[in-house]
Amino acid sequence: MRPMDLVRRLRREAAFEPAALERGRAVLMAAIRQEVEHAPRPSIVPQVPYEDIGAALVFLQHAFGFREIPSSRILHEEAVIHAMVEVGDGVIGIGSQGAHGARSPQSTGMASQYITVYIDDVQAHYQRALAAGARIARDPREHSWGDRSYEALDPEGHRWRFYQRTREAPRI
Amino acid sequence: MSSSSDADVIRRSLGVPEAFGLIYDRHAAALLRFLGRRAGAKVAEGLLGELFRIAFERRKTFDASRASALPWLYGIGANLLLKHRRAEARWLRASGRMAAALQTPDGRASAGALEARLLFPRVADAIEALPDDEREALLLFAWEALPYQSMAEALEVPIGTVRSRLNRARARLRELLEPKGKDRVTSR
Numbered sequence: 001m002r003p004m005d006l007v008r009r010l011r012r013e014a015a016f017e018p019a020a021l022e023r024g025r026a027v028l029m030a031a032i033r034q035e036v037e038h039a040p041r042p043s044i045v046p047q048v049p050y051e052d053i054g055a056a057l058v059f060l061q062h063a064f065g066f067r068e069i070p071s072s073r074i075l076h077e078e079a080v081i082h083a084m085v086e087v088g089d090g091v092i093g094i095g096s097q098g099a100h101g102a103r104s105p106q107s108t109g110m111a112s113q114y115i116t117v118y119i120d121d122v123q124a125h126y127q128r129a130l131a132a133g134a135r136i137a138r139d140p141r142e143h144s145w146g147d148r149s150y151e152a153l154d155p156e157g158h159r160w161r162f163y164q165r166t167r168e169a170p171r172i
Numbered sequence: 173m174s175s176s177s178d179a180d181v182i183r184r185s186l187g188v189p190e191a192f193g194l195i196y197d198r199h200a201a202a203l204l205r206f207l208g209r210r211a212g213a214k215v216a217e218g219l220l221g222e223l224f225r226i227a228f229e230r231r232k233t234f235d236a237s238r239a240s241a242l243p244w245l246y247g248i249g250a251n252l253l254l255k256h257r258r259a260e261a262r263w264l265r266a267s268g269r270m271a272a273a274l275q276t277p278d279g280r281a282s283a284g285a286l287e288a289r290l291l292f293p294r295v296a297d298a299i300e301a302l303p304d305d306e307r308e309a310l311l312l313f314a315w316e317a318l319p320y321q322s323m324a325e326a327l328e329v330p331i332g333t334v335r336s337r338l339n340r341a342r343a344r345l346r347e348l349l350e351p352k353g354k355d356r357v358t359s360r
Contacts, residue, residue: 003345006295007314012267014208020217021200027221028196031228032189070190 036071045084046115047093049102050156053080056094059155060085063132064117064162065125066092087117105157114151114159122148122164129162178241182234192228199242200224203249209315212263215256223249235325243318243325250308250326261300268296291349298348302341309337310345 050056057080060066065087072084083094092115097104105111119125126140129152137159138151146166153159176184178195185191203223207216226248227241234244253260275288299307305327312318312326324331 003295003342003349004314006291006349007299007310007345009271010264010267010292010295010299011209011315012263012270013205014213014216014263016204016208016213016217020204020213020220023217024200024204024220024224025193025196028224028228029193031225032192035189035228067187070188 033071036069040089042089042091045091045093047095047100047102048115048158049095049097049099049104051097051104051106052156053083053094053096055155057083057085059132059134060094063129063134063152063154064160065128088119090117106155111157111159114161116161116163119162119164122150122162125162126150126152177239179234179236179239182231182241183236185228185231189228192224192231195227195241195245196224199245202242203245206246206316207249207253210253210263210311211256211260215259215263219249219252219256223252226252238325240322243322246312246316246318246322247326247328250312254304264296264300265293268293271295294349295345298345301348302344306337306341306344309334310341313338 057068061068066085067087069084069086069091072082073080074082081096081099085092085094095102097107122140126136130136135153136150137153138149138161140148140150142148147164148166149161149163151159151161178198181191181194185195200220204216204220207219207223210216211219223245227245230248234241238244269292271292272289275292299310302310308327309323312323318326320331320334323334327334327337329337
């Protein structure tokens with residue numbers, strides 16, 4: 001018999017406990033949780049109130065390309081009352097209208113602030129938002145110093161300014 | 173979703189760490205069997221979670237041009253096994269004894285059976301005596317039936333190196349199993 005065939009004859013399967021795979025998965029999941037929970041977060045997190053958090057989350061991801069942070073949802077009686085979205089290294093809390101004294105423009109008729117989001121490509125972002133049905137509050141334009149921006153409203157009237165820096169030094 | 177390649181899933185897991193769970197679901201059973209064949213169930217069960225934890229932490233370094241993560245995971249498993257050489261050696265020697273016993277199920281003490289009884293423990297010892305890199309190549313090839321390309325990815329060496337390690341391992345086994353002189357163990 002050739003050496004390789006002899007070696008093959010020594011191949012022997014081990015008999016595992018049925019729970020072995022679940023235990024291994026638990027180890028991995030603990031490492032994943034560790035990383036998620038210890039991810040660096042910015043020191044300032046704006047909390048933006050919505051009457052319909054579920055619809056806001058869908059819109060913000062679909063139209064603006066934000067990403068919901070997994071496992072960030074807080075539920076109360078099966079309804080989402082808070083969640084977090086991130087874009088780049090920024091994080092925004094999506095909260096309930098009325099909580100912490102914050103109100104959605106949908107109920108007050110006016111916004112008290114707008115949020116600037118720095119992105120890589122205003123034109124592509126604009127097209128995406130437009131296609132997703134975002135209301136455009138200000139068409140894309142190029143500033144005299146070369147930067148580009150446009151502004152859009154989400155379904156409840158929060159104003160978002162998307163800004164593309166074309167110079168090294170930030171200008172706001 | 174499940175049709176996306178491992179590379180896609182790992183790329184996604186950079187932003188969404190939970191996505192890496194899919195890599196586990198796809199490959200954990202194969203890796204558990206691999207570790208079990210090498211070091212027995214107990215060690216394998218202990219190493220499986222560790223293997224995937226390491227893979228998760230190193231996922232940024234996964235070469236995205238490879239569609240499957242399996243060879244990469246084999247490589248991590250092989251490195252982990254190096255820390256459990258004694259358990260691996262015990263399992264291998266036990267496998268040698270069992271292969272010898274299987275050769276003679278009816279207990280007949282024929283000349284061939286006697287030869288086999290001596291032979292398989294010697295094969296185990298010979299594998300055990302190989303340098304680590306040659307033993308690894310040999311067992312990935314003989315037990316896991318990995319193609320050369322996958323072995324190269326697992327061991328992080330060029331295919332030519334895989335071939336030369338296999339050739340060296342073969343030659344060394346032949347040498348170890350067929351000591352000079354007339355008392356050759358293999359007859360062919």
